[in-house]
Amino acid sequence: MTVQEFWDYLIPGIALGALYAVIAIGYTMVYGVLQLINFAHSEVFMVGGFAVLMVFTKIDFNDPSVGMSVLLVLLGFATAGFAGAGTAFALEKVAYRPLRKRNAPRLAFLISAIGASFLLSNLAGKLFGRNNHSLTIPFENKKVFTVMNAQVTVLQVLIVCSAVIMMIGLDLLVNRTKMGAGIRAVAQDAETAGLMGVDIDKVISRTFIVGGLLGGIAGFLFAMNSSVGYTMGFFPGITAFAAAVVGGIGNVRGAMLGGLLLGLVESFSSPLFGEEWRYVSAFVVLILVLMFRPTGILGERLGRTA
Amino acid sequence: MSTIETPEVNGLTQPAAAKPPVTPLLELHEMHVYYGAIQALKGINVTVGEGEIVTLLGANGAGKTTTLRTISGLLSPRSGEVRLNGERIDGIPPHHVVALGIGQSPEGRRVFPRMTVLENLQMGAYRFKSVPKAELERVYELFPRLHERRSQQAGTLSGGEQQMLAIGRALMGRPRVLLLDEPSMGLAPLIVAQIFSIIKEINAQGTTVLLVEQNAAQALKLSDRAYVLETGSVMMSGTAGELLADPRVREAYLGEGAGA
Numbered sequence: 001m002t003v004q005e006f007w008d009y010l011i012p013g014i015a016l017g018a019l020y021a022v023i024a025i026g027y028t029m030v031y032g033v034l035q036l037i038n039f040a041h042s043e044v045f046m047v048g049g050f051a052v053l054m055v056f057t058k059i060d061f062n063d064p065s066v067g068m069s070v071l072l073v074l075l076g077f078a079t080a081g082f083a084g085a086g087t088a089f090a091l092e093k094v095a096y097r098p099l100r101k102r103n104a105p106r107l108a109f110l111i112s113a114i115g116a117s118f119l120l121s122n123l124a125g126k127l128f129g130r131n132n133h134s135l136t137i138p139f140e141n142k143k144v145f146t147v148m149n150a151q152v153t154v155l156q157v158l159i160v161c162s163a164v165i166m167m168i169g170l171d172l173l174v175n176r177t178k179m180g181a182g183i184r185a186v187a188q189d190a191e192t193a194g195l196m197g198v199d200i201d202k203v204i205s206r207t208f209i210v211g212g213l214l215g216g217i218a219g220f221l222f223a224m225n226s227s228v229g230y231t232m233g234f235f236p237g238i239t240a241f242a243a244a245v246v247g248g249i250g251n252v253r254g255a256m257l258g259g260l261l262l263g264l265v266e267s268f269s270s271p272l273f274g275e276e277w278r279y280v281s282a283f284v285v286l287i288l289v290l291m292f293r294p295t296g297i298l299g300e301r302l303g304r305t306a
Numbered sequence: 307m308s309t310i311e312t313p314e315v316n317g318l319t320q321p322a323a324a325k326p327p328v329t330p331l332l333e334l335h336e337m338h339v340y341y342g343a344i345q346a347l348k349g350i351n352v353t354v355g356e357g358e359i360v361t362l363l364g365a366n367g368a369g370k371t372t373t374l375r376t377i378s379g380l381l382s383p384r385s386g387e388v389r390l391n392g393e394r395i396d397g398i399p400p401h402h403v404v405a406l407g408i409g410q411s412p413e414g415r416r417v418f419p420r421m422t423v424l425e426n427l428q429m430g431a432y433r434f435k436s437v438p439k440a441e442l443e444r445v446y447e448l449f450p451r452l453h454e455r456r457s458q459q460a461g462t463l464s465g466g467e468q469q470m471l472a473i474g475r476a477l478m479g480r481p482r483v484l485l486l487d488e489p490s491m492g493l494a495p496l497i498v499a500q501i502f503s504i505i506k507e508i509n510a511q512g513t514t515v516l517l518v519e520q521n522a523a524q525a526l527k528l529s530d531r532a533y534v535l536e537t538g539s540v541m542m543s544g545t546a547g548e549l550l551a552d553p554r555v556r557e558a559y560l561g562e563g564a565g566a
C-alpha cells in the first residue's frame with residue numbers, strides 16, 4: 001500500500017467507522033439493560049433510511065441553495081431519528097416486554113429478536129419493493145478539502161461531524177444525567193435499581209428510544225452514501241454488533257471504539273488483501289479480539305454482577 | 307452473660323417493647339409467598355411500630371429475605387396483605403414502594419460496582435428531583451468513611467465499606483422504615499459492632515428499622531422486639547428480652563448447649 005492509498009482509504013474508513021460506532025451504541029445499550037442482542041436493531045437503521053426516502057421523494061428539490069440544503073439535512077435527521085426511535089420503542093413494547101413480564105428464558109428473547117428482524121425487513125420489502133432505491137442527496141457532494149491529497153467530501157464531513165456530536169451527546173447523557181444514572185444502574189443491577197426508585201420499564205423504554213434515534217439517523221447517513229433497500233440493515237447491523245462485542249458489549253465507549261476500529265479495518269482490507277476480503281475482515285478482527293480478550297477491549301465482564 | 311445488658315438497652319424503649327404498638331407502621335398480615343410451586347412463607351404475621359427496631363431471626367432458608375423482598379414489592383404475596391400505616395401496599399412495584407417511605411439495604415449489599423460511592427448515594431435519592439443535601443450530610447456524618455471514599459468505585463470497597471454504603475444509600479431515600487437484610491454478613495466482629503451501633507443511632511434519629519439477622523445475640527441486644535422464622539412460619543415472637551431469655555432461642559440461635 002502506498003502512502004497515498006493509506007490516506008485515500010483512511011478517510012472513508014473513518015466515516016464508515018463513525019457510522020458503525022453510532023449503530024453499535026444501540027446494540028450495546030440495549031444489551032446493558034436487557035442482556036439481549038437486539039438483532040432487530042439493523043431494521044431500526046433501515047427504517048431511518050426508508051423514512052427519509054419517503055419524505056425526500058415528496059419534496060421536489062433540484063440544485064437546492066445552501067440554506068435549503070441545511071434545512072433538508074436537518075429534516076432528514078429529524079425524520080430518521082423520529083422513525084428510528086419510534087420503531088425501537090414499538091419493538092420493545094411488542095417483541096420484548098411481554099416476554100419480560102412472563103419471565104421468559106433468554107432464548108425466547110433471542111428468537112423474538114431474530115423474528116422481529118426478519119419481519120421488519122420483509123415487511124419493508126413487501127411495501128417498498130425488493131430493489132434498491134437511491135436517496136437523492138440534498139446537497140452537492142463536492143470535495144471540501146484534501147488531506148495529503150486525499151479528497152474529503154461534504155458527506156464525509158457531515159457523517160463524521162454528526163456522529164461525533166451524537167457520541168459526545170450520548171456520553172454526556174449516560175454519564176452526567178439522572179436518566180443516564182438510571183440506565184447505568186439498571187445495567188449493573190436492575191433489581192436493586194428498582195429498590196432505589198428507578199422505574200425499570202421506563203428506563204428500558206428510554207434506552208430503546210435513544211438507541212433507535214441514533215440507529216435511525218445512522219440509517220439516513222448511510223443511505224446517502226449508498227442506497228435504501230429492505231436488506232440495507234443486514235451487513236452494517238451485523239458489523240456494528242461485532243463492533244459492540246469487540247469494544248466490550250455493554251460498554252458505550254467500547255462500542256464507539258469498536259465501531260471506529262472495524263470501519264477502518266473494513267476500509268483498509270480492500271487495498272491490503274483485495275476487495276473480496278472487505279466483508280470478512282471485520283469478523284476476523286472480532287474472532288482475534290475475542291481469542292485474546294473474551295470480554296472485548298473495554299469490557300470488564302460479561303453478564304451481570306451478583 | 308448477655309442478658310445482663312438487656313434491661314438497660316430495653317429500658318430506653320420499654321413502653322413500645324412491652325406490647326405490640328397500637329398503631330403499627332408496617333404490618334404483614336397472613337402473608338403467603340411462593341416461588342412458583344414452592345411456598346416460602348406460610349401466612350406470617352409481623353408488625354413493626356413507629357420508632358421500633360424489630361428483628362427477624364431464623365436459620366438459612368427460613369424466609370427472612372423473602373419477607374423483606376415482599377415488603378419492597380419485588381415479590382407479590384399470593385394471599386395476605388402488606389400494610390403501611392393501615393394502607394395496603396402489596397402488589398405495588400418496587401419503585402413506588404420506595405416513594406412511600408420504605409428503604410432497603412438488600413442481602414449481599416448489592417452496591418452498584420461501577421459507580422462511585424457518591425453516585426451510589428445519589429441513586430439512593432433517585433426518587434427525589436434533586437439529591438437532598440441534608441440527607442447526604444447525614445449519611446457522611448454517620449459513615450465518615452464513605453465521605454473519604456466518595457470518588458472511589460464502589461466495587462473496589464471493602465466488605466464493611468460496601469455494607470455502610472448499602473445502608474447509607476437506603477437512607478438517602480429518606481425512609482420511614484428501613485429494611486436491613488443481614489448487615490453483619492461476612493464482616494469482622496469489630497465492624498459488626500460498629501454497624502450495629504450506627505443502626506441504633508439511625509433509629510434514635512427517628513427511622514423505624516426492620517432488621518434481618520443471623521447474628522442473634524447482637525441483634526436482640528439492640529432490638530425492641532423480634533420474630534423467629536422457621537421454614538416460612540413465625541415460630542416465636544416477643545420482646546427482645548423475652549427472646550433472649552427463652553431457652554429454645556438460646557439453644558438454637560445463641561449457640562448455647564441445651565443445658566446452659
Ligand SMILES: Nc1ncnc2c1ncn2[C@@H]1O[C@H](COP(=O)(O)OP(=O)(O)OP(=O)(O)O)[C@@H](O)[C@H]1O
Nearest residue numbers: 341344346364365366367368369370371372373413
Ligand atoms: N428465587 C427463588 N426461587 C425458588 N426458591 C427460592 C428463591 N429464593 C428463595 N427461595 C426459597 O425460599 C426459601 C426462603 O428463602 P430466603 O432467601 O427467604 O431465606 P432466608 O431466611 O433469607 O435465608 P438466608 O439466611 O440463607 O439468607 C428457601 O427455601 C429458598 O430455597
Ligand SMILES: [Mg+2]
Nearest residue numbers: 370371372413
Ligand atoms: Mg436471606
